[in-house]
Amino acid sequence: MVVLFGKVGRVSDARKLFDGLVGRDMVRWTAMLSCYEQNEMFHDAPEIFGQMRVEGVGMDVVVVVVVSVLSACANLLAMKEGELIHGLSVRIGIESYVNLHNALIHMYSRCGNIRAARSLFDASHLLDQISWNSMISGYLNCGSIEEARNLFNSMPTKDIVSWSAMISGYAQHDHFSETLVLFHEMQLQGIRPDETTLVSVISACTHLAALEQGKWIHTYIKKSNLKINTILGTTLIDMYMKCGCVENALEIFQGMEDKGVSSWNAVILGLAVNGLVEESLDKFSEMKRCGVAPN
């Protein structure tokens, strides 16, 4: 009920209900917090954390909840609110939990405050793989490819996420040849790409009109039994359509289990730019029949 009130914007009703509850467990605390989150009322969250402490909730539980709020701030690019939570974490003495520390690095880097992220990173004696990967993706996101690459080179160990973050950084900032070069290097190191890695690599192939390499990756996907999810499928459709291989694109589309609006868009657009106007309009009708709302 608390969550329900939150979903329809009746926050004060949710709070009244919450205050009247006897015996507040983890479910109820997070329900109240998600209610504030959904209504972007981050300023009210600290009080809830304070109450959790008064009622004797364990620190590790508080950390999980604070991390989830920070993660919401990162997704919403809500840095002011994230800073508020940061200050609160320091006050209640949980800033040195490694998960929390990483959630802070991620929040700042995703919000574009790369300096704040870096100073947490530099000051820390508890860096793990995730801290490094968050920093790399932060540099990406803000277009500092050189810094990202320097950090990447100096990483003690690189996992699949580190490689994918660096590869997608190149792809997102139009460094398509570097994308393919790094992908090649990754394979030489014996790291097997997954669906996420391949999305960036296929996108680079599309921009370079490197159809043969793109086809090689498609074969690799089939051979490795990787699942063609919505994003991967859409990326493949886009590649085949831009290279004029309409049949291959349609084959991918038909085989996809979940077709998001983006997959429909890629097909509709692809048919149109290949001169198949009627087919494009047919697909548009089919999409609406399937209950997918156009955007």
Add this chain to the structure above:
DNA sequence: ATAGGGTTAG
């Protein structure tokens, strides 16, 4: 109810 990092297109 929640639990830290990488994914497409226009």
